[in-house]
Amino acid sequence: MVWNASPAWQGKALQAVADHATTLLSGYSPIHADLAGTRLIADLTTGRTLSADPPIRAWAEDVVVTVDPDQLELARHHAQHLREQEVAAAGHGVERTELRYLRETVFKDTASAALWWLRHHDHDVTALKSVFPDLEHAVKLVDGGDAPGPVDALITAFDALTPDLDHRARYELHQQLAHILSALGRSEAAESLLSRAGAHPPDEPA
Structure with missing residues (x-):
């Protein structure tokens, strides 16, 4: 100094x-x-x-x-962690861009999906016929058209909450759910649920 x-x-x-x-x-x-x-x-x-x-x-x-050696080692670990975060963030950004492209462009409708398929399969129109139903189904999935209805969602939710029930107990549970829906004035939903449960308990002849 x-x-x-x-x-x-x-x-x-x-x-x-x-x-x-x-x-x-x-x-x-x-x-x-x-x-x-x-x-x-x-x-x-x-x-x-x-x-x-x-x-x-x-x-x-x-x-x-x-x-200080300890501070230097800590700084190196921190720098490595930041690099890993940056790489992960970049990967997520690429993935979001790809998903947005698929949702908003490729599977926007069946025509776009078909053109995309042809472009990636040597424009084989003959082969397109065999996969067209799958493309239609994919478009519906992306659009949310194949989302389960409220009755199916209700059955799935209760079945997931009671995985240990045997077939008869599960049948009786579905009957009770249908009764509740009917009491609430949801007769159509109750009938739909009963149609899925079946007219007779398991192991009982029709």
């Missing part, structure tokens, strides 16, 4: 150099200590103006930047 003035300026000189070093180093990761040191040496050697009148400057010589 050097300054071209009386010892009374020592405190201001030290503070000016320390503040400048802190500001500069805050922009660098510990893993870039060598680069930060090169920049810091260049800046501190040039010096800082403490006063224009009288003209007083402070600068540093033989500057060395060191990093």
Whole structure:
């Protein structure tokens, strides 16, 4: 630490150099200590103006930047984690773009789906006939047209909540659900549920 003035300026000189070093180093990761040191040496050697009148400057010589090994290792792990996050985020972005393209362009309707299939299968119109039903089904799926109705969703939900019921107990549960729907004035839904449950309990002759 050097300054071209009386010892009374020592405190201001030290503070000016320390503040400048802190500001500069805050922009660098510990893993870039060598680069930060090169920049810091260049800046501190040039010096800082403490006063224009009288003209007083402070600068540093033989500057060395060191990093605690534990902090350096921590910084390396953090940098690796950030890189992994960036790669994952980029992958998710690509996936979202592909899904949006499929939803909004390829499977927007059966005509678009058919053209997309032809483009990727050497424009084989003859083979298209065999896969056209699958393309139609895919368009419906993407559009949500094959989403289960409320009765099917109700049965699926209760079956998922009671996986250990035997066939007869499950039949009786469906009967009770149909009775509740009928009592609530949902006779059509009740009939639909009963049609899925069957007219007779399991193991009982029709």
